[in-house]
Amino acid sequence: MPAPYKPTRDDPPGVPARRAALRLLDAVLRRGQALEGALHNATQGLDNSSDRALTHAIAAQVLRRLADLDALIDSATRQLLPDDAKARFALRIALAQAILLETPPHAAISTVLPLVDGGxxxxxxxxxxxxMRANAALPDVATLPPAVAARWEAAWGADMVEAAGRAIVDQPPLDLSLKSEAVEHPDGVSLAPHHVRLPVGTSVRAAEGFGEGGWWVQDLAASLPARLLGAGKGHVLDLCAAPGGKTMQLAAAGWDVTALDVSEARLARLSDNLARTGLSVDVVVADALSWTPPAPFDAILIDAPCSATGIFRRHPDVLHRATARVIAEARDIQAALLARAADWARPGGTIVYAVCSLEPEEGEAQIAAFRAARDDFAIVPVSADELPDGIVPSADGFVRTLPGMLGDRGGLDGFFIARMTRNG
Known part of the structure; x- marks a missing residue:
């Protein structure tokens, strides 16, 4: 990775944040890095947190509307600019500010022109x-990257693609999972037990009850896998547990929880949340593909590593990074985790498998392949009364949340969830 950008004396105010946004977009679009992962390096040298927040906001908006921004640019040039041309990146940044972030046009252009000095x-x-003179605007429904749109239309139909294009236009609301219904929490809309939905832009740390530890941030769809295990009935393994939302759900539901993850850094965030909420679990730093448990578990929740295309509303970079190769690599890891963890469930025990992916290869096809290899596992169909209103299980008894579901109430992330039991 190139060295962090260091502002020079010649940079006018506002330019360093735009340079950082250029660097951040290059990391995502050219080098395939995650937006959040590249943010720290891209913003080194910026003076304050507001500049870092602006860098992130600009880059995220460009990634949300990349195809539509490029269409505007192409409509005003005689010759198409190369996709990786610095002039195209500068125009993307300026237009995103002027159209989406309501930056005055003179400020939007004056702060990007230094990015193309010598060009x-x-x-x-x-x-x-x-x-700007033509009052350029973006369509109400965002255009998805062509490869993504083609893949999703083949799997889910054109209506789903349109719903995804609507969903990515705006930031999603903020969902909280409650430790219990009795805890102090902000007022909001409840779409399920132990859930509150708050408006976009709510400050988490300033929200009522944060310091008391009665809740944590977790999309409603992400809360479903743990909900399907119900109240605590023994010892549960939360596999690939970090950052820990499902771990805390299970502990709050009365399970004896072992939370395992390979990333010590990501588990540190779980430890912080456990300290804040007062919940207790056994945290294990280990690679699930080489770790051996001391005894079988009554239940296992596998929130498997995946392409993460289902969380594109909050992480628009995934639409540009989740290539066919990335999806195939995730599918292979998931298959290995399922095969290994299956032997850790006791006879009669339950496995819930979940991915925040909209790719059938990581969901429906993954479970079909697993069951073809393991006839000692049977599907435990999810019933409608186990799910929030507006979410309906599939005919096979799985849960598949898609863009457009609960659209009039703020929407959902995309998830696939299957529940199985090991025959005795």
């Missing part, structure tokens, strides 16, 4: 001016 400044200035 086509007049072109960038001219294209931007042409589009």
């Amino acid at each position: 086509p400044r007049k072109l960038v200035h001219g294209v931007f001016g042409t589009l």
Whole structure:
């Protein structure tokens, strides 16, 4: 990775944050890095947190509307700019600010022109001016990356693709999981037991009850896998547990929880949340593919590593990074985890498998392959009364949440969940 950007004396105010946004977009679009993972390096040298927040906001908006921003740019140029041209990146950044972040146009363009010093400044200035004079706007439904749209239309139909294009336009609301219904928490809309949905932009740390530890942030869809295990009935393994939302759900439901993850850094966040909420679990830092448990478990929750395409509303970079190769690699890891963890469930025990992915290879096809290899496991169908209103189990008894579900109430992340029992 290139060295962190260091502002120079020649940079006018506001330019360093745009340089950092350029660096961040390059990390995602050219090098395939995660937006959140690349943020720290991209913003080194910035003076304050507001500049870092602006860098993130600009990059995220560009990634949400990349195809539509590029269509505007292409409509105002005689010759198409290469996808990786610095002039195209500068225009994406300027247009995202002016159209999506309500930055005054003069500020949006003046802070990106230094990004193309020694290059086509007049072109960038001219294209931007042409589009502003034409009152350029973006469509109400975002255009998804072509490969993603084709993949999802083949799997789920054109209506799902349109719903995804609507879902990515705006930031999603904030969901909280409650330790119990009695804890102090902010007022909001409850879509399920132990759940509250808050408006977009709510400050988490300033919200009522944060310090008391009665709740944690967790999308409603992400809370479903642990809900399907019900009240505590023994010892449960939360596999790939970090950052720990499902771990805390299980502990709050009365389970004796072992939380296992390979990442010590990510488990540190779980430990912080456990300290805040007062919940107690056994935390294990280990690779599930080489770890051996001391005894079988009554239940296992496998929140498997995946392409994460289901969380594109909050992480728009996944739509640009989750290639066919990434999906195939995730599928292979999931298959290995399922095969290994299956032997850790006692006879009569339950496994819940979940991925925050909209790819059938990581969900329905994964479970079909597992069951073909393991006839000692049977599907335990999920019933409608186990799910929030508006979420309906599939005919096979699985849970598949898609863009458009609960759309009038703030929507959901995309998940696949299967529940199985090991025959005695």
